[in-house]
Amino acid sequence: MSIEIKGVSKQFGAFEALKDLSLTVPTGQFVALLGPSGSGKTTLLRLISGLDTADSGVIYFNGQDIQDQSVRERGVGFVFQHYALFRHMSVFENIAFGLRVKPKANRLPEEKIKEKVMKLLQLVQLDWLADRFPAQLSGGQRQRVALARALAVEPKVLLLDEPFGALDSNIRKELRQWLRNLHDSLGITSIFVTHDVDEAMEVADRIVVMRDGKIEQQGTPEEVYHQPANAFVYRFIGNVNLFHGRVEDHEARFGTVENGVQTDAVRAYIRPTSMKIHLSPDETTSRPFGATVKRLRNHGLNVRVELTSEWGEVFEVAVDPKVVDLNRLTPGLQVYVSVEEDKVYYEDFSI
Amino acid sequence: MIRRLLIAITVLFLTVFLILPIVVVIVSAFAQGMATYWAAITEPEALDALQLTLTAAGVAVICNTIFGLAAAWMITNYAFRGKNLLITLIDLPFTVSPVISGLIFVLLFGGRSGIGRWLIDHGFKIIFATPGIILATCFVTFPFVARELIPLMQSQGNQEEEAAYMLGANGWQLFWRVTVPKIKWGILYGVVLAAGRAVGEFGAVSVVSGHIRGVTNTLPLHIEILYNEYQFSAAFAVATILLVFAIVTLVLKRYLEYRIERKVTPS
Numbered sequence: 001m002s003i004e005i006k007g008v009s010k011q012f013g014a015f016e017a018l019k020d021l022s023l024t025v026p027t028g029q030f031v032a033l034l035g036p037s038g039s040g041k042t043t044l045l046r047l048i049s050g051l052d053t054a055d056s057g058v059i060y061f062n063g064q065d066i067q068d069q070s071v072r073e074r075g076v077g078f079v080f081q082h083y084a085l086f087r088h089m090s091v092f093e094n095i096a097f098g099l100r101v102k103p104k105a106n107r108l109p110e111e112k113i114k115e116k117v118m119k120l121l122q123l124v125q126l127d128w129l130a131d132r133f134p135a136q137l138s139g140g141q142r143q144r145v146a147l148a149r150a151l152a153v154e155p156k157v158l159l160l161d162e163p164f165g166a167l168d169s170n171i172r173k174e175l176r177q178w179l180r181n182l183h184d185s186l187g188i189t190s191i192f193v194t195h196d197v198d199e200a201m202e203v204a205d206r207i208v209v210m211r212d213g214k215i216e217q218q219g220t221p222e223e224v225y226h227q228p229a230n231a232f233v234y235r236f237i238g239n240v241n242l243f244h245g246r247v248e249d250h251e252a253r254f255g256t257v258e259n260g261v262q263t264d265a266v267r268a269y270i271r272p273t274s275m276k277i278h279l280s281p282d283e284t285t286s287r288p289f290g291a292t293v294k295r296l297r298n299h300g301l302n303v304r305v306e307l308t309s310e311w312g313e314v315f316e317v318a319v320d321p322k323v324v325d326l327n328r329l330t331p332g333l334q335v336y337v338s339v340e341e342d343k344v345y346y347e348d349f350s351i
Numbered sequence: 352m353i354r355r356l357l358i359a360i361t362v363l364f365l366t367v368f369l370i371l372p373i374v375v376v377i378v379s380a381f382a383q384g385m386a387t388y389w390a391a392i393t394e395p396e397a398l399d400a401l402q403l404t405l406t407a408a409g410v411a412v413i414c415n416t417i418f419g420l421a422a423a424w425m426i427t428n429y430a431f432r433g434k435n436l437l438i439t440l441i442d443l444p445f446t447v448s449p450v451i452s453g454l455i456f457v458l459l460f461g462g463r464s465g466i467g468r469w470l471i472d473h474g475f476k477i478i479f480a481t482p483g484i485i486l487a488t489c490f491v492t493f494p495f496v497a498r499e500l501i502p503l504m505q506s507q508g509n510q511e512e513e514a515a516y517m518l519g520a521n522g523w524q525l526f527w528r529v530t531v532p533k534i535k536w537g538i539l540y541g542v543v544l545a546a547g548r549a550v551g552e553f554g555a556v557s558v559v560s561g562h563i564r565g566v567t568n569t570l571p572l573h574i575e576i577l578y579n580e581y582q583f584s585a586a587f588a589v590a591t592i593l594l595v596f597a598i599v600t601l602v603l604k605r606y607l608e609y610r611i612e613r614k615v616t617p618s
Contacts, residue, residue, distance in 0.1 A: 051513055071519050078517040084510035088532040098518035101528070146514075153518055 001062050001075070001156035001189050002027045003048060008057030010043055010213075017043040019213040020057070025191060025206075030183050032200035033193045035210035036236070041193045042161055044210070048191065049078050049159050061157070072102075074157075077150030081162040083142040085134040091145050092130040095120055098153035120148040123182075140171040147179075151186075158183075160192035164199065176203050197237055201225070209233050231269050231347040240269040240345075241315035254289070254311065267347040272304060272318040274343035278336040279328065288336035291315075293329050305329055307337065376594060379587035391577075391585035392592060396564050400573035401592065403481065407488040407556075407569060408549035414489045415545045416538060419496025424530075427504040428512075441497050444490055452490050453558025456483060479561030484569060487555040492548050496541030503537040540607040547600035551593060 003025040010018040018040045025031050033041040046052040048059060050066060059066050066074055085094050095117045099108055108116065121127040124144040134142055143163060150158065163179070164172040180203045183190050194200050200207050201221045208218040209232075217229035228234035235242075245254040245266045254268065278284050290310040297304040303326060304316050317337065319326070329335070381388055391397060422441060426434060444452060460467045460477040470477060477483045515529045531538075553571040560567045562576065570593055577586035 049517060051517070071516060076517065078514070080510055080514060082510060084514040086511055086514070086529060086532075097515065097520070097528075101515075101518065101520040101524045149514075149518070 003157065003189065003191075004060040004063070005044075005048070006058045006060070008044070008047060008054045008059065010040075010047060010052070010055050017213055018047070018054075021213065021215060022057075023208060023215060023218070025189060027189055028187050030180070030190045030203065030205045031192070032204035032207045033191060033210060034195070034197065034200040034207050034236075035216075036195060038212075039210040040213040041195075041210050043213075045159050045161055045191060045193050048157075049076050050074055051078070072153075075153070075155045077153065077155030077158045079143070079146050079150050079158070079160040079163050081165045083134070083139075083146045083166075085142055085146055085149070087134050089133075090130065091121070091126065091132050091134070091137070092117055094134070094145055095149045095152050097149065116152065120152055123151070124148045138171075139167045140175060143167065143175065147182075156188060158188050158190040160190065162193050162195070164196075165194075172199070179203060201237075209236060211236075228345065231267070231345040234271075234345040235269050238271060239316070240271055241275075243268040243270065243309075243313055243315070254309075254313075269345045269347070270315075270339055271343060272316045274340045275315075275317045276338050277305060277307075277317055277319060277324060277329070278338060281336045284336070284338040286338045286341070288338040291335055291337050293331050293333045293335060295331055296326065296329060307335070309337075373594065376587050376590050379583055380591050381584075382587075383584045387584050388588045391582075391588035396568065397570075397573060397589055399564075399566070400568045400570045400589075403484065403567070404550055404569040404571075406481070407485045408546050410485045411488040411492050411549045412542050412546050415493050415496045416542060418493055419498075419500050419541055420538070422497045423500035423504050423534075426501055428509055438501065441494050441501075444492070444494055449491055449552065449554030450558055453487050453555035456486055456490070456555075456559050460486075478559055479563065479567060481567065483559035484556050484567060487559045488549045488552055491552055491555050492545040495545035495548065496538060499537050499541035499544070500534055503534055507533055536607055536611045540604065540611060543600055543603045543607060547597065547604075550596045 003023075005021065005023045008018055008021050009016070021040070021044065023044075033044060035041050043052070047054050050071060053067070061069070061074060086097065089097070096113050099113045099116065102108075118127060118130070121130055124147060126141060126144055126148070129137065129141065129145075134145070137145065143166075147163075160179075164175055167175065176199055192203070204221065206218060207221055207224045209216045209224060211232055217224055217233045219227070224233060225237050228237060234240060243254050245268060247253070247266050276284065278288060281288050291307040292310075294306040294308055294314065297306065303319050303321050305319055306314065306316055308314050319329075380391075422437070425431075426438065457478055458464060460470060460483065462468060462471060462478075467478065475482070477486065511529050511533065512525055515525045520528065551571060552569075553575075556569055557572055557575075560569070560572055562568060562572060564573075564576070568576070570589060574586050574589050574593075577583075577589065
């Protein structure tokens with residue numbers, strides 16, 4: 001089922017959670033809503049689910065306004081961050097709930113319900129826990145039960161609100177991959193909310209980056225990473241170094257002030273991977289700047305060198321130990337740093 | 352040493368204020384033999400008083416449960432103006448003296464007020480009649496269920512209800528299959544406390560009753576009348592009925608506390 005969101009706004013008191021937001025999700029896609037807390041991603045998910053209603057704007061499922069549809073007609077499965085399992089029901093009854101509350105006319109007979117629940121339990125690999133109660137399960141197991149419960153009513157859209165937010169990082173990584181495989185085998189349109197960049201990168205077909213109730217950028221993980229639309233997206237997706245500078249003669253300047261006139265402020269964001277360290281200025285054709293090695297940080301495969309620029313700003317450069325001889329980069333060493341100019345993002349604070 | 356002293360103080364206190372009175376009640380009740388005891392608790396006026404007490408308590412508990420659920424549901428699921436004022440107002444009957452509560456109803460529904468006049472002219476007698484007693488009992492007990500449910504429902508949140516809604520449950524299914532099982536022990540706890548208080552209520556009921564024997568007398572009022580007529584044995588005999596209610600309430604209360612504790616920290 002395709003989802004189309006047109007000009008949706010939502011306000012909580014004086015706080016504008018969503019501002020005239022539009023988004024289209026084609027059938028079968030796995031989309032991540034990514035953003036810092038307070039960016040409106042969960043609000044958007046709740047509007048799509050029908051748990052909340054928009055102040056203005058329309059949401060269409062397959063071209064039909066969901067406002068006119070009952071929850072059953074919409075066919076939305078929702079997975080909550082804190083599972084929201086029915087604590088007084090067994091795992092089996094939790095999953096069967098959606099089947100049991102159907103009107104008598106289209107409710108399945110008891111043995112069919114049983115069959116279906118067991119099938120779902122096998123799908124989430126928890127058939128051996130059918131008689132347990134939610135309090136007796138681990139976090140990862142609970143979330144899989146919650147997922148099976150949402151899938152029981154055969155939704156055409158699956159919405160997940162920070163589904164792994166409350167789990168340990170190991171289980172998180174495992175469940176991510178599992179969820180991606182599950183999505184591929186079921187093929188239902190899925191939207192999930194996360195503030196974890198790695199999670200979005202790994203799982204989603206498309207990432208929608210949000211800030212302050214607006215979409216900053218949407219695209220494939222590669223697009224968002226390599227062609228960020230603006231400084232915010234660049235900064236949010238992956239590590240960046242921040243440099244403070246000025247605008248002089250319509251050009252951003254950092255470091256030494258040439259004519260002594262301080263004008264407008266500008267910020268530049270540069271990824272540690274977009275810079276190179278040279279031992280002499282002749283090694284590069286671009287204009288390098290001087291820096292001093294502060295210390296080395298070894299994270300296994302990648303090594304980060306912390307440096308101080310000649311004008312006093314601290315930044316990091318990622319180096320490949322196969323290319324650069326780490327033994328020569330001793331603290332206090334004077335080096336030269338070149339920058340891939342097309343990977344620098346400027347944020348202009350001039351008014 | 353300190354430990355022994357503390358134990359001694361506790362035992363002494365419990366003896367003087369709890370055990371001795373109970374013993375006195377029981378001993379006095381049976382002082383003139385089993386026959387007198389039996390006569391006192393089976394005489395028509397005593398039975399009428401018992402019936403009225405149970406009726407008033409029953410109606411009060413039902414009203415209480417409905418009001419408590421509605422108030423708790425509203426407070427936990429909706430944001431509205433005056434929410435805190437409502438929470439404060441729910442406690443009002445606990446802070447107002449029961450006699451004042453009774454007087455409120457006399458002033459509101461008695462012959463001197465407009466509403467009271469109109470009701471009496473149309474054949475509804477509230478003050479010095481059963482409805483007045485029920486009203487007064489409801490008033491002094493109505494915070495119990497609400498006060499029990501509001502913190503319980505607030506701590507549990509409404510995510511399970513939202514999940515049920517997303518799975519296609521209608522309001523009725525949602526309430527009975529998700530909300531009620533979550534809060535049933537809390538409801539029962541509030542009901543037991545409310546019933547205990549309703550059965551023993553004296554002040555408010557005394558003001559609106561008019562003390563018409565066999566008509567508007569509840570058990571506590573009946574005991575007072577017997578006592579004032581120097582029928583001590585009979586008075587204490589009837590008092591043992593209230594004592595039984597009190598013990599049953601206490602046992603139920605303890606059991607429910609145990610169940611609620613288990614709910615909060617599952618094994």
